[in-house]
Amino acid sequence: MILVLKIAAILLLSFVIVFACFKMVMKRLLSNHRFFATISKSFYNYFYSLKDLHHLRTNNFGYAPIDEDIAHYDPDLQYGIQLYKELVKNHHGYLIPEKSAVVEVGCGKGAGAEFLLKKFNPGTYTGIDFSEKAINFCNKTYKQIPNANFICADAHRLPVDHNSVDVVINVESSHLYKDQDKFFSGVHNILKAKGKFLFTDYRRVKNCSIDTLEKQISDCGFSITEKRIITPQVKNACMLASERRNRLVEMAAPRYLKKYFRHYAVLNGTKKSAMLANGEIIYFIYHLEKK
Ligand SMILES: C[S@@+](CC[C@H](N)C(=O)[O-])C[C@H]1O[C@@H](n2cnc3c(N)ncnc32)[C@H](O)[C@@H]1O
Incomplete structure (x- = not known):
């Protein structure tokens, strides 16, 4: 039993360390101008090509x-x-x-x-x-x-x-x-x-x-x-458009990106919507x- 707990603790610790390193590397990369530009350009090219x-x-x-x-x-x-x-x-x-x-x-x-x-x-x-x-x-x-x-x-x-x-x-x-x-x-x-x-x-x-x-x-x-x-006025527009935008997100966004798209579209209930409010x-x- 103790061995199992030890292994679980080691696994958890390793996961936390890997996650923290990943976050740090991403933060560094995103503060690099060229990398940030490449990511945001790829996002917009993808977004604008959604049928x-x-x-x-x-x-x-x-x-x-x-x-x-x-x-x-x-x-x-x-x-x-x-x-x-x-x-x-x-x-x-x-x-x-x-x-x-x-x-x-x-x-x-x-x-x-x-x-x-x-x-x-x-x-x-x-x-x-x-x-x-x-x-x-x-x-x-x-x-x-x-x-x-x-x-x-x-x-x-x-x-x-x-x-x-x-x-x-x-x-x-x-x-x-x-x-x-x-x-x-x-x-x-x-x-x-x-x-x-x-x-x-x-x-x-x-x-x-x-x-x-x-x-x-x-x-x-x-x-x-x-x-x-x-x-x-912007908050008001987001609120009034939320239902329509939600339908578009449901239709267009792949499952693994839905949460990000909801945030991007400032849907009611998202963190971005709260930050506007x-x-x-x-x-x-x-x-x-x-x-
Ligand atoms: C939120 S959209 C707004 C688009 C448009 N102004 C509108 O209101 O419908 C932001 C736009 O800025 C463009 N953009 C972002 N960074 C840019 C850059 N460094 N140079 C040129 N365009 C850029 C994106 O490709 C995207 O089309």
Whole structure:
């Protein structure tokens, strides 16, 4: 009996040690820029190639309530499109002038792009994403739109001319970038003088407070012209969309990834949903101007 207990204790201890080492190695690897980029790019390439999610052309938490002019969109896209609409307006109106040069970094499958192109008719729109699947999808789906083009590239190295852009858009993508300063400086570099950077995303307050974020923004040469904390509206969208998103997860995610997908989709009852509710995650909109 004692021998059995000893063997069980040794096995348990070995398991704990192996698990702790595995966690440590993963943490080290994930803090390595290249490894992290490879993992997140593979995830998005996989996510965007799921057949059951073909119609899902927005990929953000969303914003609620939705406006009347958004209500005709597929219900799985409405909250995501509304977030784009919220981002590009202030109390005086919309911030994308007709015929302007617009670049979006992290465009995903491009429903936001299509919305912006139809509503504002910019002179040029360039969507950038590091997922080949997303860019191939966009190039096929929106090929009829003459002033749009889509490029596969990394947010840390924007393949756009210096001083050539009027408005840069960035929706729920920057939290994935390892080097925020490099991204902000890259955006600053491609914008014309007084160009606008319309920026929405979330941060885990534990990892990056709003003060830290605003210091990074200012150090990279931007002034803040508008700031809105939209956590309640984003939380509301997640809550209202939870049932539909749960159906998509059940349909599309393999069994071993279901838990991860539920968390990713911010379904009711997940840790991420609780973090939005209790303030551990803050969702913001910033309108920035190149100084
Ligand atoms: C949460 S999705 C948002 C997509 C889109 N903005 C939307 O709201 O539907 C994040 C997007 O950022 C892209 N992304 C993440 N890291 C990137 C990087 N370093 N460079 C370019 N794109 C990146 C992903 O491929 C993904 O399409």
